[in-house]
Amino acid sequence: MIACYGDGDIAVNTRCQQLISMGKIYTPCIRVWSIKVTPSVQLFVFLLLNGRISTQDMLLRKGLQVVPGCALCGSNTVETALHLFFQCSFACQFWSEMSRVTAMPNPSLKDTVLESILATCKGFDGASKRGWEVLTLLSLWTLWCERNHRIFRGKQRPVQILVQKVLQEERYLNGFATPIT
Ligand SMILES: [Zn+2]
Numbered sequence: 001m002i003a004c005y006g007d008g009d010i011a012v013n014t015r016c017q018q019l020i021s022m023g024k025i026y027t028p029c030i031r032v033w034s035i036k037v038t039p040s041v042q043l044f045v046f047l048l049l050n051g052r053i054s055t056q057d058m059l060l061r062k063g064l065q066v067v068p069g070c071a072l073c074g075s076n077t078v079e080t081a082l083h084l085f086f087q088c089s090f091a092c093q094f095w096s097e098m099s100r101v102t103a104m105p106n107p108s109l110k111d112t113v114l115e116s117i118l119a120t121c122k123g124f125d126g127a128s129k130r131g132w133e134v135l136t137l138l139s140l141w142t143l144w145c146e147r148n149h150r151i152f153r154g155k156q157r158p159v160q161i162l163v164q165k166v167l168q169e170e171r172y173l174n175g176f177a178t179p180i181t
Contacts, residue, residue, distance in 0.1 A: 035133050036173060041141045048081060048140060049114050055079050071150040072143070081113045085143055094159040098139055101163055104132045134173065138166045 032046045047053050056066045056079035068078045072090035077083065085091055086109050099106050108119035117136070124132045142162050150156055 032137070035137055036130075037134055037137045037141075038173070041137055044141055044144060045117075045137050048085075048144075049117060051081070051113070053081060053144070055081050055084060057081075071147045082111075082116070084147060085113060085140055086116050090159070091143055094139070094143060094162055097159045097163045098135065098166065101167070102132075102135060104128075104135055107136070131170075134170060135166060138169050142166050142169075 032042050032049065035042065044053070051058070056068060059066050060078065066078075069076045070079050070083060070088055070090075072084065073088045075088075086107060095106050098104055105120075105123055108116055108123055110116045110119050117140075120136060121133055142165055146157060146162055
């Protein structure tokens with residue numbers, strides 16, 4: 001597993017540099033580690049940017065059998081990361097609610113997840129840039145957790161609840177609230 005937490009672990013950072021030089025990971029992905037969210041969220045987004053999370057299309061490429069379908073919107077197409085986080089009707093509702101509540105711009109949809117996330121963050125400017133980057137990473141993580149929640153626990157939560165979870169997590173990171181359980 002690749003992990004490079006800030007400047008703290010020289011050995012692992014060296015490994016990251018090796019992977020960059022080999023073209024195994026993209027240089028912009030390294031910036032994920034400087035965004036102030038928890039290490040688990042950083043790692044998740046890093047893996048997402050590098051196409052390493054276990055969506056259905058990846059499982060199929062590994063030769064595993066899956067029943068096609070999106071846990072978020074219920075469509076019966078093979079789940080991809082691009083669909084799950086950007087094209088899915090449920091994800092679009094979630095981003096719209098995030099935008100309504102926080103004034104954060106809606107994400108930019110490109111051909112890949114990597115391009116979409118980079119374009120989204122590139123579109124942020126001004127005093128809110130850092131805060132919106134944090135909210136974007138927390139949002140991606142929350143959508144992934146909701147996807148897993150539905151698949152493994154069989155329970156669904158509406159977009160409004162998920163948006164409140166993101167905002168609660170942001171307040172916790174800023175030291176104004178208790179951790180989410
Ligand atoms: Zn969907």
